[in-house]
Structures are given as structure tokens and as C-alpha cells.
Amino acid sequence: MGVASTALPRGQTVPLALRWRRLGRRLGFLCGLAVLLSPALFVFLWMLSLSLKPDVENTAFPPVFIPTSPTLDNFREVFATSPFALYGRNSFVVATAATLLSLLVGVPAGYGIAKAKAHGLAFVVLVSRMTPGLSYLIPWFMLFRALGLHNTLWALIITHLVIGLPITIWVMMGFFEDLHPELEEAALVDGGGIWAAFRDVALPLARPGMVVAAILAFIFSWNNFVFAVVLAGPDTRTLPVAVFNVLTFEQLAWGKLAAAALVVTLPVLLLTVLVQRQIVAGMTTGGMKG
Amino acid sequence: MGMTLTSAARHPGRPARRAVASYRRRDKYIRFALPALLVVAAVIVFPWLYTLYMSVQEWQVGSDRVFVGLDNYANLLRDARFHAAVGRTLVYTVLAVTLPVVLGTVAAVFFHRDFPWRGFFRGIFVLPMMATPVAIALVWTMMFHPQLGVLNYLLSLVGLPPSLWVYAPDTVIPALVLVETWQWTPLVMLIVLGGLAAMPTEPLESAVVDGASPWRVLRDITLPLTLPFIMVAVVLRAIDALKAFDTIFAITQGGPGTASETINIYLYLQAFSFFRIGHASAVVVVFFLLIVALAVGLLLVRQRTKWA
Numbered sequence: 018m019g020v021a022s023t024a025l026p027r028g029q030t031v032p033l034a035l036r037w038r039r040l041g042r043r044l045g046f047l048c049g050l051a052v053l054l055s056p057a058l059f060v061f062l063w064m065l066s067l068s069l070k071p072d073v074e075n076t077a078f079p080p081v082f083i084p085t086s087p088t089l090d091n092f093r094e095v096f097a098t099s100p101f102a103l104y105g106r107n108s109f110v111v112a113t114a115a116t117l118l119s120l121l122v123g124v125p126a127g128y129g130i131a132k133a134k135a136h137g138l139a140f141v142v143l144v145s146r147m148t149p150g151l152s153y154l155i156p157w158f159m160l161f162r163a164l165g166l167h168n169t170l171w172a173l174i175i176t177h178l179v180i181g182l183p184i185t186i187w188v189m190m191g192f193f194e195d196l197h198p199e200l201e202e203a204a205l206v207d208g209g210g211i212w213a214a215f216r217d218v219a220l221p222l223a224r225p226g227m228v229v230a231a232i233l234a235f236i237f238s239w240n241n242f243v244f245a246v247v248l249a250g251p252d253t254r255t256l257p258v259a260v261f262n263v264l265t266f267e268q269l270a271w272g273k274l275a276a277a278a279l280v281v282t283l284p285v286l287l288l289t290v291l292v293q294r295q296i297v298a299g300m301t302t303g304g305m306k307g
Numbered sequence: 308m309g310m311t312l313t314s315a316a317r318h319p320g321r322p323a324r325r326a327v328a329s330y331r332r333r334d335k336y337i338r339f340a341l342p343a344l345l346v347v348a349a350v351i352v353f354p355w356l357y358t359l360y361m362s363v364q365e366w367q368v369g370s371d372r373v374f375v376g377l378d379n380y381a382n383l384l385r386d387a388r389f390h391a392a393v394g395r396t397l398v399y400t401v402l403a404v405t406l407p408v409v410l411g412t413v414a415a416v417f418f419h420r421d422f423p424w425r426g427f428f429r430g431i432f433v434l435p436m437m438a439t440p441v442a443i444a445l446v447w448t449m450m451f452h453p454q455l456g457v458l459n460y461l462l463s464l465v466g467l468p469p470s471l472w473v474y475a476p477d478t479v480i481p482a483l484v485l486v487e488t489w490q491w492t493p494l495v496m497l498i499v500l501g502g503l504a505a506m507p508t509e510p511l512e513s514a515v516v517d518g519a520s521p522w523r524v525l526r527d528i529t530l531p532l533t534l535p536f537i538m539v540a541v542v543l544r545a546i547d548a549l550k551a552f553d554t555i556f557a558i559t560q561g562g563p564g565t566a567s568e569t570i571n572i573y574l575y576l577q578a579f580s581f582f583r584i585g586h587a588s589a590v591v592v593v594f595f596l597l598i599v600a601l602a603v604g605l606l607l608v609r610q611r612t613k614w615a
Contacts, residue, residue, distance in 0.1 A: 046422070049417055050417075050428065053414055053417060053432060054428060054431055054432060056435075056489055057431060057432060057434050057435050057489075058431065060435070060443070060446055060447070060450070060489065061434065061438075063446065063450065063457060064442075064446045067446075067449065076455045077455075078454070078455055078460065079460055080455075080457045080460050121342075122342045122343045122346055123343060125339040125340070125342065125343070126339060126340040126342070126343030126344075128336070128339050129336045129337055129338065129339025129340035130339075130340055132333070132336040132339070133333045133334070133336035133337050133340075134333070135336075135337060135340070138340055138344075141347060141351075145347070145351050146546070147546050147595075147598050147599065147602060148351075148595060148598075149549075149550040149552070149571055149574075149591075149594060149595070149598070150550070150552070151552060151571055151574055151575055151578075151591075152354070152358065152574070152591040152594065152595065153350070153351070153354045154578070154579075155354075155357075155358065155361065155578050155584055155587060155588060155591070156353065156354035156357035156358060156361075157354060158579075159357070160353070160357075175350065176350070178346055178350055179350055179351065182343065182346060182347070186343065211335055211336065215339065236437055239439065240437075240438075240439045240440060240441075242439075242440060242441045242552075242553045242556075242557070243552055243553065243556075247579055256439070257439055257440075257441040257442070257553075258441075260439075260441055260442055260445060261441050261445075261557055263445075264444075264445050264448065264557065271449050274445055274449065275445075275446065275449070277442075277445075278439075278441075278442035278443075278445045278446055279442070281439050281441070281442045282438045282439040282442040282443070285437055285438060285439060286434055286437070286438060288437075289430060289433065289434055289437040290427075290430045290431070290434070293426060293427075293429060293430030293433065294426060296430075296433065296437065297429065297433070297497055297500075300433075300436075300494065300497045300498075
């Protein structure tokens with residue numbers, strides 16, 4: 018609406034001046050775009066640059082922005098000096114399992130809450146959104162110790178439900194509320210119960226919503242730091258905890274630090290660019306209703 | 308599915324009967340939420356009850372547990388370090404709400420119009436929000452380095468004096484807010500963008516026909532109509548800023564000294580460094596009440612001013 022339509026009302030301008038003005042607006046637009054995107058791009062490109070340079074270049078002043086002789090040594094070192102592959106596997110197992118469990122439990126819940134218009138239950142979900150993750154940790158810490166589950170991936174998977182489940186219920190509630198009730202009524206008239214209506218009608222239609230919920234649950238579970246930093250043992254660390262340990266032990270090995278950071282966050286960044294449409298949809302509904 | 312659709316055409320249910328049926332079915336639908344309720348009870352409600360119980364016990368890991376009533380709360384009210392943490396958290400929150408909301412709204416107005424590759428650029432813009440916070444914190448730690456960091460180099464390029472960033476008590480909070488702003492401006496942008504997309508088009512069109520300037524359209528029509536969404540962004544941002552932990556903990560762990568020790572960092576140290584479980588549980592309760600009070604307060608403001 019901005020660029021094209023505001024130029025129209027003033028018809029008497031000379032064509033040349035108009036052309037200049039259009040060019041000016043175009044330049045202004047490109048400048049605006051550059052200003053908006055440069056903070057994000059700068060940090061990520063700087064991370065990439067650090068990870069590809071030897072530390073002599075990384076700690077040079079003035080800084081070297083484009084690596085003179087790019088090397089993958091930093092990445093090799095990350096994997097050679099710590100069990101990063103194991104941590105990566107842990108992160109993947111925890112995020113995947115927590116996402117699947119969240120969908121299994123959260124999709125029907127979203128349907129039930131939307132259909133029964135049980136806004137009290139929705140409020141419970143909201144409270145869980147407001148509670149700092151850290152405040153669950155004292156009881157969990159004690160509980161998992163008592164159950165002998167500490168230092169297992171199960172402890173992490175269960176706790177990551179706190180991240181995935183509210184997202185899933187929120188997103189699915191939105192999708193099921195928008196669903197036309199006539200479609201399910203038809204299944205009910207056909208003699209199936211409400212379970213059949215859910216399974217055969219609502220569920221297939223809500224597949225896009227499930228994709229959105231799964232993506233968001235996976236990313237936020239992958240990114241979670243605070244649960245694992247308290248609950249994980251040496252063998253069950255996830256990548257964010259591993260990267261934090263690299264930070265504490267290797268104060269000036271910048272290349273290695275950046276390489277570790279990139280390994281952790283690159284999967285999420287690629288996923289975000291690939292499915293940005295779904296993420297935008299999910300975050301918008303989640304935000305609006307949260 | 309094809310079959311059910313055709314049968315829907317054959318038996319169009321009468322509205323009244325359908326309403327009664329759906330009323331009776333309401334209770335049945337709750338069953339769908341039962342597994343989730345069990346999980347919520349185990350993973351969310353149990354910790355709450357346990358925390359309330361622990362908050363009236365004096366218990367340090369390794370010693371005996373004693374019932375002390377409200378002593379933990381009384382001690383907390385007298386604890387100067389906790390007071391300082393509360394004050395710091397509020398300053399941090401005000402800054403970490405204001406900046407992302409202003410910048411995010413500007414970005415939303417920008418991304419609302421159509422241009423080539425809009426989705427792709429928007430995808431890049433939201434990257435900070437989706438990136439792993441600890442990894443990002445690590446990169447910022449390196450950028451903040453007073454001698455070798457790239458930020459001071461950039462400052463020198465535009466003729467500004469270097470800063471100590473997170474390494475000095477009086478700049479650490481603004482520096483951490485900078486990271487938070489970088490990270491969460493996209494969320495505000497997405498929420499306000501949703502509001503802009505849902506905006507009715509008639510007032511806008513008539514204003515353009517009347518020859519209103521783009522600035523006046525923005526100020527008198529677009530912003531008032533999207534205010535409810537901006538307010539939602541403010542509430543969400545306030546909750547998240549109060550709870551901020553990952554980047555602060557990874558970058559400063561509350562330092563230098565206690566200059567960036569927010570409530571959440573204080574809580575972490577009390578619980579998992581000093582293992583004062585009873586005391587930390589009282590912190591959790593007070594902290595949660597603070598978050599609820601702030602959220603309710605903001606919602607009341609929103610209702611009073613009829614922003615929604």
C-alpha cells in the first residue's frame with residue numbers, strides 16, 4: 018500500500034521529477050530493508066566468520082571480517098576435544114521425543130478445549146506460559162533423584178513437555194476453533210462417535226496446524242538451556258549445555274567457540290528459513306492468543 | 308471424507324436440535340483433554356504444590372528439614388540482595404519491553420507492504436528469535452570484548468568512544484538489553500504484523516482518497532487500530548523479560564559482582580549453587596506473584612483505556 022498508491026494522487030508532476038522521486042523511494046526502501054536486516058545478518062555472519070578463521074585472525078585488531086584462508090579446523094577441534102556428536106544426538110532425541118509426545122497429548126487436548134469451549138483449561142496453559150522455567154526445577158530435581166531418573170534422557174524428555182505441550186495446545190486450539198462444525202456433524206450423523214469425528218474429519222483437516230505446532234515445539238525444545246543445565250549429567254548433556262561449557266573453559270579460543278555455537282544453532286536457522294511461512298503463522302496465532 | 312460430505316448434504320441437521328446435541332456433547336469433549344491434564348498435573352501442578360510446601364521449610368541440602376512457617380518470606384523481605392535483584396529486574400524489563408516494542412512496530416509497518424522476496428526477508432528478520440539463545444549469547448560475549456571485540460571497533464568507525472559493555476557494572480544492564488532487543492524484536496514484529504493484516508481496510512482507503520499524508524495515516528488510523536495487538540506484544544514481552552535467563556546467565560552469570568543479578572539469576576544461585584531449597588522456593592512464589600501482578604496490571608490498563 019505504501020510505495021505505489023501514495024504516488025498516484027498528484028497527477029501534475031513532470032514525468033522526470035516523478036521518475037526521480039520513484040527512484041528516491043526505491044533507494045529509501047532498500048536502505049530501510051538494509052537497516053532492518055543488518056543486525057541479524059551481522060551477528061550470524063560474524064559467527065560464521067569467526068568459526069572459519071584461525072585464532073590469530075580472530076583476535077586481531079582491527080578485526081578481519083572476511084577470512085583470508087578459510088579453514089574448518091575449528092569445527093574439527095570441537096568434535097575432537099569433546100563428545101559433541103553424542104550431545105547432538107541427545108539434543109535430537111530429546112527434542113524429537115518431546116515434540117512427538119506433545120503432539121500425541123496436545124492435539125486431542127486442543128480439540129477438546131476448543132470444542133467444549135473450556136477456557137478455564139486454556140487459562141491453565143496460559144499460567145504455564147507465565148511461570149519461569151527455573152521455578153519447576155527444584156521439585157523436578159528432587160523428584161528425578163527420588164525416582165532414579167536423574168542423568169537419563171527421560172528426565173529431559175518429560176520436562177521438555179512443559180515447552181512443547183502449551184505451544185501445541187495453543188496452536189491446535191486456534192486451528193480447531195476455525196474448523197467448520199458442519200463437517201464433523203456429518204461424521205456424527207453417519208453414526209461414528211465423537212472420536213471418529215475427531216480422527217476422520219478434524220485431524221486430517223488440522224494437519225497444517227500440527228506441522229506448525231511440531232516445528233515450534235521442536236525448535237524451542239532444541240534451544241532450551243535451563244532444564245538441561247540443571248538436570249543433565251555428563252552423558253545426557255544437550256548441545257546448549259555443551260556450548261555453555263565450551264564458553265566457561267575456553268575463554269579466548271574464539272574460533273572454536275564460534276564453531277560450537279554454529280553447530281548448535283545452524284539446524285534451527287536452516288529450518289527457520291525453510292519453513293518461515295509456518296513459523297510466522299504459528300507465532301502470530303500463539304502471540305495473539307497468548 | 309468424501310462420503311461424510313455427501314451425507315451432510317442429505318441430512319442437514321436442524322439448528323435447534325444441533326445446539327442441544329452439542330451442549331450434551333460438551334462434557335464428552337473434555338475427555339480429549341484428559342491425557343494433557345494428567346501431564347499438566349504431574350509436570351506443572353506437582354512442582355507448584357511442592358514449592359509451596361518447601362517454601363515454609365528451612366532446608367539446605369545435606370541438613371535436616373524444619374518447619375519455619377513464613378520465615379523464608381520474612382527473610383526475603385529483609386534481604387538487600389533480593390531487593391537489588393528486584394529493582395534490576397524491573398529496570399531490565401522496562402527497557403527490554405520498550406525497545407523491542409517500538410522497533411518491532413516500525414518493522415511490522417515496513418513488512419506489511421508487498422515487495423518481492425518479502426517472505427524470504429521476513430524469514431531472515433525472524434532468525435534471531437529462533438536461534439539458540441546460548442549460542443547467540445556466546446557470540447555476543449565475543450563481540451562485547453573491550454579490547455578485541457568487534458563492537459568497539461564499529462564504535463570507533465563512527466567516532467564513538469569504546470564501551471566496557473558487559474564488563475562494567477554501569478553498562479552491563481543496557482548491554483544485556485541490547486542482546487534481548489536484538490533477539491525479541493522479531494516476535495513483536497510478527498504480532499503487530501498479524502494485527503495489521505487483520506485491520507479493516509475501509510478507514511484506510513477513505514483516508515488515502517481524502518489525500519492524507521502517509522505519516523497521518525500511520526498516526527491516526529494504523530496505530531490506533533493495531534493498538535490492541537501492540538498491547539498484547541507489551542504483555543508477552545513483559546512476561547518474557549521478567550523471566551529472562553539464558554542470555555544473562557551465559558554472558559555474565561549475574562556479574563560483574565552482582566551488577567546483572569536479576570531475580571531469575573538470584574533464584575538459580577540460591578537453589579543450585581547454595582542449595583538453600585526452602586529460601587529458593589519462597590523466591591519462586593514471590594517471583595511468580597510479581598509476574599502475575601504485572602500481567603494483570605497491564606491487562607487492566609488495557610481495559611481502562613479501551614485499547615482492546
